[in-house]
Every structure is written in C-alpha cells, then in structure tokens.
Amino acid sequence: MQFTALIVLASAASVLAYPLDFIARNVTLEVRALPTPVSASTARTYLAALTVEAESNSPAYSRDYFNHWITISGACNTRETVLKRDGTNVVTNSACSATSGNWVSPYDGVATTLASDLDIDHVVPLKEAWVSGARTWTAAQREAFANDLTRPQLAAVTDNLNQAKGDKDPAEWMVPLSSYVCTYVRAWVQVKYYYSLSIDSSEKIALTSYLAKC
Numbered sequence: 443m444q445f446t447a448l449i450v451l452a453s454a455a456s457v458l459a460y461p462l463d464f465i466a467r468n469v470t471l472e473v474r475a476l477p478t479p480v481s482a483s484t485a486r487t488y489l490a491a492l493t494v495e496a497e498s499n500s501p502a503y504s505r506d507y508f509n510h511w512i513t514i515s516g517a518c519n520t521r522e523t524v525l526k527r528d529g530t531n532v533v534t535n536s537a538c539s540a541t542s543g544n545w546v547s548p549y550d551g552v553a554t555t556l557a558s559d560l561d562i563d564h565v566v567p568l569k570e571a572w573v574s575g576a577r578t579w580t581a582a583q584r585e586a587f588a589n590d591l592t593r594p595q596l597a598a599v600t601d602n603l604n605q606a607k608g609d610k611d612p613a614e615w616m617v618p619l620s621s622y623v624c625t626y627v628r629a630w631v632q633v634k635y636y637y638s639l640s641i642d643s644s645e646k647i648a649l650t651s652y653l654a655k656c
Contacts, residue, residue: 474528475548479594479628482656488635489649495640497573508568509581510588520589521562528598547600549617561604565595566633569609574639593636594629613648624656
C-alpha cells in the first residue's frame, strides 16, 4: 500500500512538473459551434445558383436596421442562447448571462472560460447582407436574419477576431484555422442561398476556389 501511494504521488508530481501551457496544448476541449452546414457538393450547387452582381449600399446601411439579440426563451436573448449552445458546462444567472463555462472559438481554436472574451459572429455579416439584397427586406425579415439560430449563421468566436473580420466577405477575409475553412465557406454559401442574397464577382471566385478544395 505504501509503495502504491508513492507511485501515485510520483505520477502526480510528474504531471505537475509540466508547464501549464504544455498541459493546455495537450488537453482536448470540446468544440461546439453553429449548426452543421450543407455538404461541399451541395454548397457548390447552391453557389452556381446565386445571382452575381455588384454590391449596392443605397440606401446606406445602418446596424439599426437589423433588430438583433431578441428574446429567444425566458430571459435569454440570442447572444446568450448561442453562448449556451456553443459552450460546455455553461452556468448562467437569473438574467441568463453566462457566469462561467468553457468555450473554444471555432475560427481560431482559442479556448476561454470568460463569456466576455467572445462575440457572436454573423457568418454573413449584417452589412454584407444589406448590400447583397437585405436592403429591400421588411424589418421582420431583417430581424429573422440577424437572430437566425436554425441556419449556420451565428457562432461564438474570439472577440478581436470577429472585429478584424468586420463586414468582409471570403474574398477579403477567411478564418485563420485551416481545418475550419470548408465549414465556414459551406455555411456562408448556405446562408446566402437560403436568403436569396447575391454575391459579387470576387466573392464568387474566392468561394469557388475554397469549395474546390473541400
């Protein structure tokens, strides 16, 4: 018994001897994210069906045209709902704000335990939707788009990465995690197709190139 205890203690000591960054790199964290998008072959079919035309920002875009983070259930709005969906061991308070949990941003693989480190990204940004056709929609249609939990349109991601993306399309910006590129592109095409949004010529070239490798 005494010998066994010494082995256990020695094993524990050897684990503790590793630096924390080594342990962090070697612990597999569950990645949860947006609903699974259509297959690459379906995305290619959808892409071929999209209207190609120049973007138009007339009338000028305003984020206020998209009523976002509406109440989804009880006290939980869209942001809080996505945080619970995309995290593990998420604990919320009476206002549905996440007070603790574990998240891994699918765009860059960065893990965090702080909800404040995360933004909820619109895969197809609101302004991109506006200049691609949403400017002609009703307020109710734009609200549905901005809070769509059914299509692969919303994901909890590293905040500064979301801010770097801004309203850029795949011809201008791509997720840094190479293993997620195909998922992101398939999601982009699915959302554009579902909402009958157009694409510009450089966007189509980029999407075609990415999907050819999926």
